[in-house]
Amino acid sequence: MTTKEEKLLELRHEIDAVDRGLHDLIQRRTRIVEGVRDVKEGDDVKIRPAREARILYRLCEEHQGHFPKRELCRIWREMIVATLSFEGPFSVAVFHPDDTPGYWDLARDQYGTFTPMQRHGSARAVVEAVREHQATVGVLPFPSRDRDEPWWRFLVSDAPETPRVIVRLPFIPGSNTHDRDLDALVICPLPQEETGRDRSMLAVEAEEDIGYPAIENALSQAGFAAAFHQLWHDPSRPPGWTYLVEVFGFIGSESRQMSRLKDALGGRVSRIIQLGGYGTPLSERDLAPASPEE
Template sequence: MSEAIKPLEEVRRKIDEIDAALHGLIMERTRVVEQVMAAKGTTNTGNFIPGREIKVLRGLMSRHEGAFPRHALVRMWREMISVFAAMQGPFHVVAWAAEGDQGCWDLARDYFGSHGKMSTLATPREVVARVSSNEAAIGVVPVPAEGNQDAWWRTLGGTGAPRIVARLPFIEGSNARSDGVGAYAFAKLDFDPTGDDRTILVVEMTSELSRAELCSLVQKADLKPRLVVTDLHDSAAHLIEVVGFVQESDAPVWKLAELDEVRSVRVIGAYGVPVQANEVEA
């Protein structure tokens, strides 16, 4: 063997050692999950814990350095997280899809992994119904936009109803066919705050207001609106994303509900803020 080849063989041997160590750690992690399963039993949402998972991914982002792409690292971790969750109770993910638009399917697969059961439905309202009836554990639908025909989001929240718990993707950079449109994931779960969150409200007014008037009222309640979508068929009903994590028992929510112009306020979920595009290669 020539002197030039020896260093290459040494590098390959080192790579093999690292790969074997990684595989060993995955097997060890699996044994720990099996111990958790024995102690906790199974659930129909596996061990999907949205807030904790976001914290884990943010930890990866803060520690990561070097040439390996961050979005690929997140995809690897999401695959492992999803497999370990499914081991603790198989769960069914259902995503919205239409002819020529498979973006939600791609986002759901990237986030919840290629290992578990996934299916599609033709309307967001059907996705909500499937999760509401416990036929699926998690639903994935596009983030609402102004002009959407179906205000499916008005069916969320309330006792026993699904709640939004994640926004996809967590990090940009995949080859998902979503054209930059994000998605909400919802389930019959509570969301644990992560320290950098958004809360989604359904606010019904006593009369029609302009967007500027609506945002002004929300700000009076010490809330910062970031997304406002109006029901196309009921101009007094709105989906509003606000900065931070708030619950219906918190002062800003009941302060908003007590305004004369407001008929009702309902919290329909919250999510940990994804990594922004300018942070991906930071």
């Protein structure tokens, strides 16, 4: 008759065998990533935030059993970031004011335990660090109507090296930051790619204050709705009003939807710039255990 100790030993041997199999698969995955690196040789930035988001969406949809989805996604985030380190240089510039240190925790959660990170006391310094390739990505506060510094205005440019919004944090609920209401955006000079669960950020420039309702109506005509908006106006400059609009869905810079939006606004605006966007973060519902019938 098998004793308790013998059964435990047998089960531990099974766990060890599974661990060796996992390790073998990680090494195999790494060799494949090295092939991807060789194919992408010459690309300035090698990260693919939309693909990373789709991987986690799929994991949450397909996962079964008692292992928690939150920790599963954390394992994959560490693995994704670890492979970035040998695809090319990778570092993070983080907005880190003395009164709100939590952005550092949000960045660390998303970009791994050992990734090099730099603290910056102003949002503009983060934007410039990314623009000048001193950091691969930057982490900045999510825009707020009562925030003194609308940093997103530094992204309102057609120049190819201008950073764009690529991720919203925390992507996995349950951040290590003490402020559970804190959220942030990640910037990098990459065009937005569609995930199927998107929000897009637009800057609408006008030479006069056209009012947000005009933009909201134009969005409706183009088949979209706004999730958030903010106005920036600098009276010391030539007349100019710039609206930041976060839109439900994906709007590419050269898409038909963008053309319809421009047509709906007509001559009231001077230009519309796509500032990037992101696949929506995982929700608590995404992380809930699968029901038995699933």
